Amino acid sequence: xxxxxxxxxxxxxxxxxxxxxxxxxxxxxxxxxxxxxxxxxxxxxxxxxxxxxxxxxxxxxxxxxxxxxxxxxxxxxxxxxxxxxxxxxxxxxxxxxxxxxxxxxxxxxxxxxx
Numbered sequence: 001x002x003x004x005x006x007x008x009x010x011x012x013x014x015x016x017x018x019x020x021x022x023x024x025x026x027x028x029x030x031x032x033x034x035x036x037x038x039x040x041x042x043x044x045x046x047x048x049x050x051x052x053x054x055x056x057x058x059x060x061x062x063x064x065x066x067x068x069x070x071x072x073x074x075x076x077x078x079x080x081x082x083x084x085x086x087x088x089x090x091x092x093x094x095x096x097x098x099x100x101x102x103x104x105x106x107x108x109x110x111x112x113x114x
Contacts, residue, residue, distance in 0.1 A: 007035035007073055010055030026059055026070055037075030037114075044078075045071035046112060049094030065098065065109065076114035084110035 004013045008026040013019040016034060024032040035055065037043075042051050043058045047065040052058035055073060063071040074094060081090045082097045086104040091097035094112060102110040 003039060005035040005039075005055050006032040006059075007055075007075070008033060008059060008070075010035075010057070010059040010073075012055075026068075028068065035073055035075065037073060038077050040078060042078065044074040044094045045098075046074040047072060047098060047109075049074075049096070049098045051094075065107075067107075074112055074114075076112060083113045085113035086111065 004016050004019050005011065006019060006024055008024050011032065019032045019034060022032050023030050027033060042053060043055050044051050045058060045063055048063050050071060058071045058073055061071050062069055066072050081092060082094055083090050084097060084102055087102050089110060097110045097112055100110050101108055105111060
């Protein structure tokens with residue numbers, strides 16, 4: 001049976017209808033939104049690259065680089081190289097990618113392409 005997770009709080013649901021029907025305290029819209037990345041062994045923050053073993057722990061923690069102040073899950077898969085979606089620079093891991101400056105990014109930092 002498939003599991004469905006909220007990208008803002010990491011709460012697990014058995015169907016999309018239940019997920020979208022509930023409210024979410026972490027979401028800017030106060031509604032759960034579907035996490036569209038793969039279910040995997042490790043989950044990473046899109047803004048800082050920190051690694052967590054599950055979505056609830058990731059989304060519960062604070063992130064100084066995220067516009068929401070909370071970690072936001074990277075929805076791509078783990079890979080050997082990560083590419084910035086703004087400039088195309090490549091890094092061997094997410095923490096190095098997200099720590100470096102990017103002149104083309106609106107935040108001034110690289111963000112990973114999916």
